[in-house]
Amino acid sequence: MPAIVTADLRLNTPRNAALPMVMKARSKPLTVRPAAEFGVDLAPRLVIEKISPPAERVAGKTVGSTSELAAYIAAEISQMEAL
Amino acid sequence: MSTLVIADHDLGVLSPATARVVHAVAELGPVEVLVIADDAAAIAQSVAAIAGVTKVLTASGNSVADSAEALLSTLAVRYHYVVASAGSVGKDVMPRLSAKLDLMPVTDVIEILGPNRFVRPIYAGNALQTVTDNQPKHILTIRASAFRPAAGGNNAPIETIDTPVISTAKLIAQHRTESDTPDLATAQIVVGGGVALGSAENFKLIEQLAKKLGAAIGATRAAVDAGYAPNDWQVGQTGKIIAPDLYIAIGISGALQHLAGIQGAKKIIAINSDPEAALVKLADVALIGDLFEIIPQLIAELEKASVHR
Numbered sequence: 001m002p003a004i005v006t007a008d009l010r011l012n013t014p015r016n017a018a019l020p021m022v023m024k025a026r027s028k029p030l031t032v033r034p035a036a037e038f039g040v041d042l043a044p045r046l047v048i049e050k051i052s053p054p055a056e057r058v059a060g061k062t063v064g065s066t067s068e069l070a071a072y073i074a075a076e077i078s079q080m081e082a083l
Numbered sequence: 084m085s086t087l088v089i090a091d092h093d094l095g096v097l098s099p100a101t102a103r104v105v106h107a108v109a110e111l112g113p114v115e116v117l118v119i120a121d122d123a124a125a126i127a128q129s130v131a132a133i134a135g136v137t138k139v140l141t142a143s144g145n146s147v148a149d150s151a152e153a154l155l156s157t158l159a160v161r162y163h164y165v166v167a168s169a170g171s172v173g174k175d176v177m178p179r180l181s182a183k184l185d186l187m188p189v190t191d192v193i194e195i196l197g198p199n200r201f202v203r204p205i206y207a208g209n210a211l212q213t214v215t216d217n218q219p220k221h222i223l224t225i226r227a228s229a230f231r232p233a234a235g236g237n238n239a240p241i242e243t244i245d246t247p248v249i250s251t252a253k254l255i256a257q258h259r260t261e262s263d264t265p266d267l268a269t270a271q272i273v274v275g276g277g278v279a280l281g282s283a284e285n286f287k288l289i290e291q292l293a294k295k296l297g298a299a300i301g302a303t304r305a306a307v308d309a310g311y312a313p314n315d316w317q318v319g320q321t322g323k324i325i326a327p328d329l330y331i332a333i334g335i336s337g338a339l340q341h342l343a344g345i346q347g348a349k350k351i352i353a354i355n356s357d358p359e360a361a362l363v364k365l366a367d368v369a370l371i372g373d374l375f376e377i378i379p380q381l382i383a384e385l386e387k388a389s390v391h392r
Binding site: 048053 | 308329388
């Protein structure tokens with residue numbers, strides 16, 4: 001001890017705070033302390049060159065029957081195995 | 084300018100992700116791979132066969148963050164890059180190692196543009212960020228599914244590190260989902276099911292189709308939350324990120340969080356009753372209808388066409 005524990009999001013159902021509690025929480029004092037006080041350097045070390053959108057997918061088609069779909073899957077698999 | 088890759092393994096078997104990570108970083112310089120395991124010998128043999136590996140290091144112990152970090156921070160002086168796959172071990176060990184070495188890691192790398200230029204997805208994959216890392220050393224986690232695996236046939240030397248890897252945490256037990264389907268994160272074909280399946284019993288339909296295709300099984304968060312599928316099948320922002328050649332999404336509407344996990348898929352097939360579903364619009368091929376009629380028919384059709392893997 002001390003220990004840090006992470007939990008799966010399904011571990012429990014969250015208990016949502018009731019409105020009076022939320023209001024009460026808002027009146028609690030909040031202390032802001034500069035990061036420099038802790039002796040840590042928070043300057044980013046990575047330079048962001050650019051941000052771009054990912055490649056867009058081209059629109060597909062709708063097939064009318066299961067047999068057409070099965071044929072498509074069969075074709076995809078044989079193509080996969082050819083590689 | 085050499086690179087140290089931390090091998091991913093489970094139950095004494097090397098994960099397919101490692102060959103992909105090795106391939107991803109091969110252009111950065113000679114690659115050495117570290118295997119931390121109680122019984123590292125067999126895993127080390129598999130690693131030694133990966134093309135591009137110049138040396139395999141083995142250490143006995145458990146790769147939990149505190150123990151692995153202690154070993155890695157002493158080893159790191161010899162390397163320019165310390166790399167792991169962006170899986171659970173990488174996510175556990177690398178942040179701690181980065182903090183100890185006072186370096187900022189570059190996580191979830193999907194493309195390496197140069198010795199210090201990397202591309203990674205941000206905002207759940209809705210944008211790609213290119214970063215330059217001017218630090219003296221680089222800590223990277225690699226999204227294995229974004230890279231092709233390195234070839235085999237190598238025979239790299241294996242060296243044992245005598246320092247024992249001791250953790251303050253003790254492994255008590257592991258509870259596993261028994262499944263003979265392929266590894267979800269690196270599978271060529273994935274069949275995914277959504278909440279529309281309606282029950283764990285009905286989810287078996289997905290399993291039948293997956294077996295037929297030699298595919299891994301995925302599920303949406305809603306389906307996992309509802310208890311239809313186990314946690315480790317979850318695909319999406321809070322689950323696994325997959326990049327199969329073919330993804331078959333059944334009864335999945337396509338919430339943004341799920342789409343974040345499947346963007347790397349080459350081809351997407353959607354089976355859904357709603358022609359307006361986001362995934363139907365995104366898919367390469369869609370079939371509109373009742374999945375409970377379609378899947379048995381599809382399995383029969385595939386049987387008829389003697390499709391089997």
